[in-house]
Amino acid sequence: xxxxxxxxxxxxxxxxxxxxxxxxxxxxxxxxxxxxxxxxxxxxxxxxxxxxxxxxxxxxxxxxxxxxxxxxxxxxxxxxxxxxxxxxxxxxxxxxxxxxxxxxxxxxxxxxxxxxxxxxxxxxxxxxxxxxxxxxxxxxxxxxxxxxxxxxxxxxxxxxxxxxxxxxxxxxxxxxxxxxxxxxxxxxxxxxxxxxxxxxxxxxxxxxxxx
Numbered sequence: 001x002x003x004x005x006x007x008x009x010x011x012x013x014x015x016x017x018x019x020x021x022x023x024x025x026x027x028x029x030x031x032x033x034x035x036x037x038x039x040x041x042x043x044x045x046x047x048x049x050x051x052x053x054x055x056x057x058x059x060x061x062x063x064x065x066x067x068x069x070x071x072x073x074x075x076x077x078x079x080x081x082x083x084x085x086x087x088x089x090x091x092x093x094x095x096x097x098x099x100x101x102x103x104x105x106x107x108x109x110x111x112x113x114x115x116x117x118x119x120x121x122x123x124x125x126x127x128x129x130x131x132x133x134x135x136x137x138x139x140x141x142x143x144x145x146x147x148x149x150x151x152x153x154x155x156x157x158x159x160x161x162x163x164x165x166x167x168x169x170x171x172x173x174x175x176x177x178x179x180x181x182x183x184x185x186x187x188x189x190x191x192x193x194x195x196x197x198x199x200x201x202x203x204x205x206x207x208x209x210x211x
Contacts (some may be wrong), residue, residue, distance in 0.1 A: 004138065005197045006128040012190040013121050013141045017149025018183045019084060020114055023091055025154040026161075026173060027107065033170045035100040045104045053111025054118075061116035065123065073127070073202065077195030080117035081188040086168055087114035088184030095174050117191070124194065154178065 001092035031042040061083075068075035076126070097103040122141070129137035161176035168175055 001127055005194060006125065007196050008190060008197065009121060009128060009138065010141055010144050012187065012194060013125070014144035014148030015183055015190060016084070016117055016187045017145040018153035019087065019181070019187055020111075022153030022157050022180050022183070023110070023147040023177055026157055026177060030105075030173050031100060031103070032175060035103070037100055046107065049104045049108040050111045053108040054115040057112040057115025058118050060112070060126075062119040064116070065120045065164055072199065074195035074199040076120045077124075077191045077198065080120055081191035081195070083113045083116040084184050084187045084191065086133060086164050087111075088181045091181055091184075092178060095177055105106070117187075124198075148170075153180070153183075 027046050028039070028042045029036050032039060033048060061079075064079060065076040068079055073167050087110045090106050090113060094103045094106035094110060097106060122138075125137055125141045157173075157176050157180050160179060161173045162180035164175050
């Protein structure tokens with residue numbers, strides 16, 4: 001934790017996970033409430049959109065990061081900052097489109113662009129850790145993801161949805177999810193900060209683990 005870049009990466013991993021697990025936890029309920037689709041249909045199409053999107057994003061993110069990193073360790077972080085903002089816009093489109101089938105397509109795009117950062121963050125955590133402490137470093141990063149993304153994000157969105165229900169009725173979840181997308185801007189800012197730190201120190205050049 002004495003390494004500033006690593007500290008930022010742990011925080012980044014937690015906030016980044018909120019942009020993924022928060023929306024994913026409530027998208028099925030959103031499609032049922034706001035579009036009136038049966039749960040079977042929602043489960044099939046949202047599962048395909050999210051699962052395939054994340055698979056594409058992880059593979060593309062790793063390949064692009066390896067290429068970009070040849071020009072500087074900070075470049076994959078710039079890519080992530082752009083990708084998460086695009087993901088936030090795609091999630092917003094999914095929540096606002098009147099046609100549910102177009103909305104599922106937007107979910108695919110959001111999952112794909114949002115997942116680009118996953119292998120890049122994981123590789124950066126390893127690069128910023130001494131070899132003898134890499135398992136511990138990865139464990140702390142995973143803990144941040146579990147607490148913020150899997151634990152806190154769905155809770156906050158659920159509480160916000162309940163608070164908005166008297167005003168927006170069944171559309172309260174839509175607006176709660178839209179407000180939750182503000183985490184994308186925070187994530188982009190953290191990627192920019194990490195990129196600046198890597199640019200200044202050049203730390204990823206030593207024994208780097210590639211994405």
